[in-house]
């Protein structure tokens with residue numbers, strides 16, 4: 301398996317982990333494997349369909365969902381080895397800082413991850429790409445939590 305990825309914003313290409321194969325001659329990226337930009341646009345569309353009807357997440361998002369949809373799609377494109385459109389349009393991702401204005405709780409993050417995982421699975425990507433995307437969601441969604449609800453009581 302490729303080198304470990306520990307940073308949610310630095311493209312794996314720069315963490316020496318974008319390759320899906322251990323074979324140094326095979327430099328296929330997730331971006332290529334899913335079929336490029338259109339696939340991420342479609343993935344984010346499907347994710348947002350779920351956000352739109354989620355009673356916890358929807359209030360966090362602005363009325364007009366279109367700009368955010370585009371930014372998230374371009375972020376994934378860049379992260380997974382495609383063109384750096386996100387950086388050109390938005391600068392450094394600074395993901396935690398960009399999420400600071402929103403109350404991201406454990407419950408909200410769980411819903412976010414659930415919807416994103418469902419959208420990923422619905423795309424029927426090649427299994428290596430699906431695995432990489434699901435792994436990313438599981439690994440990094442919790443790092444966006446910035447609001448701590450009361451701990452559960454026994």
Ligand code: HEM
Pocket residue numbers: 308357360361362364365367368369371372375390395398399402403404405408409410412413436437440441444
């Ligand atoms: C690994 C997990 C996550 C990633 C990679 C991610 C990524 C992003 C990106 C790239 C943006 C657009 C930033 C920009 O304006 O340039 C964004 C916006 C946003 N995210 Fe996340 N996010 C994650 C988790 C979450 C979670 C858990 C929540 C809430 C529970 C959340 C709520 C939002 C909201 C409300 C916006 C603003 C959308 C808008 O301005 O239209 N995100 N996120």
